[in-house]
Each structure stands twice: as C-alpha cells, then as structure tokens.
Amino acid sequence: MAQIRIKNVAKRFGAYQALHSINLDVADQEFMVLLGASGCGKTTLLRIIAGLETPSEGEVWIGDRRVDHLAPRDRGIAMVFQNYAVFPHLTVFENIAFGLRMAKMDNALVTKRVERTAELMHIEQLLKRYSGELSGGQRQRVAVARALAMEPDVILMDEPLSNLDALLRLEMRAELKGVLAESKTTAIYVTHDQVEAMSLADRISVMHQGRIVQAASPIEVYRNPAARFVASFIGNPPMNFLPATSHGNGQWSVAGQTFNGPATQKPLEFAIRPEDLSPADQGLKATARVVEPLGAHLLVTCDVEGASFRAVLDSDLTVRPGDILTLAPQPDRIRWFDPETTQAVA
C-alpha cells in the first residue's frame, strides 16, 4: 500500500512563496498528474515528495509513514528526471542495476531483474552500451527502466517526455501508460502538456501560482473546470468567456441572447467550449475573423460583441472571414464563473 498524503505543505524560497498550503491525497496505484504552466510549483511539489527539497511547512506521508524528514533513499520512491540523468560512466546494464546494487541485492537476482525490466522497456539489445551511445528516446527508456527496476512504492516523473520529439513522445506516452498500469505502482507525473495529462492521468491536479486549483479526473477537469483558470488553461483552444447580466429568476442575458443559469444576482461570466457550438437559427451572433481549416474540423475565430470567441465547426461548412454566424451553445455544456472569485458557479 502506498497512498500519498500531502498535508498543508508550503514552500518558500526567501521571500518567494513557491507553494501555498498544498493538500493532496493520491490513492494506492493511482496515476496522478500535476499539470500547470512553468513556475506554478508543480516540480517543487514533486521534489518535496521525493525528498530533494524540504517543505517549509506541512507533512508528507507515503503509506503509513511520515517521510518529510527522511532522505530520498529511505522513502521507497524512484524518480525519472527531465534530462534522464543516466550515469555516463556506467553501461545501461549497470545503470539499471545501480539501485539494486546499492540495496545489496544478490548478483543473480540483479541480472534477472535488470533483464526483465530491460525487456519491458525494449532496450535489452542496448545493455552493454554507454549513455553517450544512446539516442534521447533510448536514454529515456533507460531512465524509466532504472526507476522501475527498484520496484518502488511510488514512481515520480518530472516532465519525462518533454525532451523527446513529437512522434517519439506519442509512442512513449502510450508505452509508459501500459507499463505503469502493469507495475501497479503509485505514480506522480509532472507535465505542462495538457494532452499528456489527459491521456495518462487517473486524476489531474491543475496547479496555478503555487496552489492546486482543481484535482479531479481528466474528463471532470475538462467538462467542469472548478475555476476560470482551469477553463482557460485546459482545452485547445480553451473555453470562450462572455460577460453575462442577470434578469432575475436564473435568466441571463449574454450578447443579446437569453440563457438559463444560476439563480444569483451577481454579474457572472458565461463560458462555453469551442466544440460545443454549432450553427443554428437561434444563437450568438458572431462575425468570423480568421478561418483555419484543420482537416478534422474548422477552427473559426470570431468576434462576439467585441470579445474574441472561437468555434470548432464541421469541416464541411464553408465559412469566409466577414461572414456572420449564428452559433448555438449546447445548453448542458454551458458553465458559469464568478469574475470576482474566479470560481465556478453552479
């Protein structure tokens, strides 16, 4: 059992507050992705869990042990680094065996474990090579194999795919998901790539300015963003926002159209995903500005009452810049945000 519990963890670097009182529970064998833009504190949080950084406040629990004052090697974790950190003076075999040898494991057992892990990562033909003779993708595989060979309770990954080219990243992503699911290890994975996060995660923790804004399943984060930041960060292109004014009784006026919404009197923001819009007789009047045919669909950037507004439409449609479109939002996909608190309003 290796659930992870993070209680009120804060981190300050001098006057700079990198993390504000983080609370997070990761279940045993869960794949948790920390997602956020660079500088949001996701790597700092991961390094605190790994023991490479000490929290200024708070507690970190792995399983039923409090670990925040233990050295990295006593925490039952393994880590995969962004730049792979494959030891250049050791062969691939010795790299994968490194942790096992440190644990004084029997020689025959080491060989067996290394060979099995290498096979799992498809690098069994590289075992005699040095890291200087490997490509980026191969080094990545060695780094993951080295972590897996430890059979850790928790595997921590810091943007492990960000240095690979796009095609290789796609391939490694699918492979990582399969391998980690099979290893039954609890995983925490840091990335700034939302597609990576969506495809890998059991749950995503979206981080922003040292706080976890939302921790939920990928589809929940996508459909029901807890805050305006999540809505504007997740999705490509992200959600559209328009100011809304209340008519009372949950009736809201948005760009001249009336929608059903929350029963509050405060001014709110109306939000809709670009792909939840379709041309109809009744709807938001939008002037097309830029039309981008992307093959699978048509991305149209329009203007709704002076605000930029994007719609993902069927690629069969013919739209020219200057055309006036009537776009109907799918009613159950409309979301509302309080511009003051930036939180979602149900």
Next chain:
Amino acid sequence: MTAVTPDVAHADVRKSGRFLFRAAIVFLCAWVLVPIYFLLINTLSSPETVNAFPKSFIPEFDMGSLTFFANFAGMLTALKNSVIVACLTMVLSIAFGAPAGYALSRFDFRGKELFRVLILLTRAFPLPLLALPLAVLFIRTGLDDTLLGLALVHTTLAIPFAVLITFSLFSGIPIELEEAAWTLGCTRFTAFTKVVLPLIAPGIAASAIFAFVISWNEVFAAAVLTIQNRTLPAFLLQSLGTSPLHLKFAGGFILVVPALVFIFAVRKYLFAMWGIANR
C-alpha cells in the same frame, strides 16, 4: 564586371588577414620554443661548444653536463626532497581544495562570490612579503627546514588553483546525476564516490598534477625556509650561481622538462579553469 572588383578586394583582405594570423602563430610559438630549444642544445653540448661562437643548431648529444649533475653531491637528495614536497602539496591541496570546489559549485551560501574573489586574492600577496614572517613562525613551531613545512607553504600557493579547477569540474556534472543517485539508495557521500568521483577523476588528477608543478617550480619559499632539506630548485639556485655556463644550462633543463611535460598533460583542464576564472 563592376561586381567582380569588390570580390577580388575582399579576397585580398582575407588573404592578408590569414597571412597575419599565421605569422602571429609562428611568432608566438617561436617565442616559447626557441629558448627551450637553445636550452636543449646547450644541455646536450660539451662545455667547449657551449662557450664557442657561432652556435650550432644541431645538438651533439654530449651527456657530459647531465652526467655531471647525476653524480653531483646532494643532487639526488634534493631531487627526492622535491618529489616528496610536491607529492605532499598535491595531496594536501586536493584534500582541501576539492571539497571547497564542491561546496562552491553545489551550495548557495552568503558571501559565495566574495569567497571566490578572496581565493584569487591569496595570490596577490607576494611571497617575499610572507616569507620572513613565515620563517619566524616556522622556527617557533619547529616546522623550519622540514619538508612538511615547505609543503604547507606550497599548498597555500596551489590551493586557489585546486579550488577553481575542481569548482569548474563539479559545475560540469549535472546535479540531477547526484539526485538520481540519492533516490536510488545513495547517501550524499556514496553518491559522491559512486557517481561524481568517477566522472571527475581525470580532472582531479589534472589539478593534482598542476599542484605538483607549482610546488616543483617554486624556488623562493624553498630557498628561504630550508637549509639542509633543499628542494631541487633551491639546491640548483644555490649551486648554479657559481657554476660554469654549461652546467647552468643543464640545471635549467632538468627543472624545465618535468614541468613542461606535466603542464602539457593537463592543458585541457587549465583552459577550463581560466574560462571559469574569467567569468
């Protein structure tokens, strides 16, 4: 046709530029190599040829001067002393310099930049200024005329270089390698011995050799602080002043060659150090 002329002019400029560049290289090489070559010729010449004029440019391989030195009383003892002092200097300067270099490259602490400048500043004190107080101090503590005492002085001369070279070596090793080792079951110390040390061993060896050369070449402190236990440079300085010319050449040659060989072996690391020191 007009378009061709600037091209020709440009080619001319480039040609003369290249000529100047090559001439400068030849000049600088000659500046260093010619004296060493003369030293070599005169060392391998019989006393008559050394004093004769005009000079021959081809050595005649007369081993007379060198053989004389090999049999010179006290010469072997001085050589042995030099080696002992240089080895002690090497060990001491790495033992103290390498940890300082590691700390400079891995930890942030107050006054780090100042510390780096201070390390270089230790070279700003002229040795003659330090030699007298040191001699007095050494006599009081009983370190005078001992090889250890001299090695301590040489260590203070070599440490700035040891610190700067190892600092640049450690900085060249990504911290992630150490962190990876920590997560794989290493303590700070075993991560150092199992990961960092194998990677910087050649560099450490180079900086050790450099410390060796500094001690080997140092003559002032050696001459002031020792009487019986003279190192080779101090011994030669004392004996050569009154020696004939051909012996002076041979003595100089004996001093120059090991230093040259060592410096040549570690040149790569010296460039690295200067790159850091100039930053």
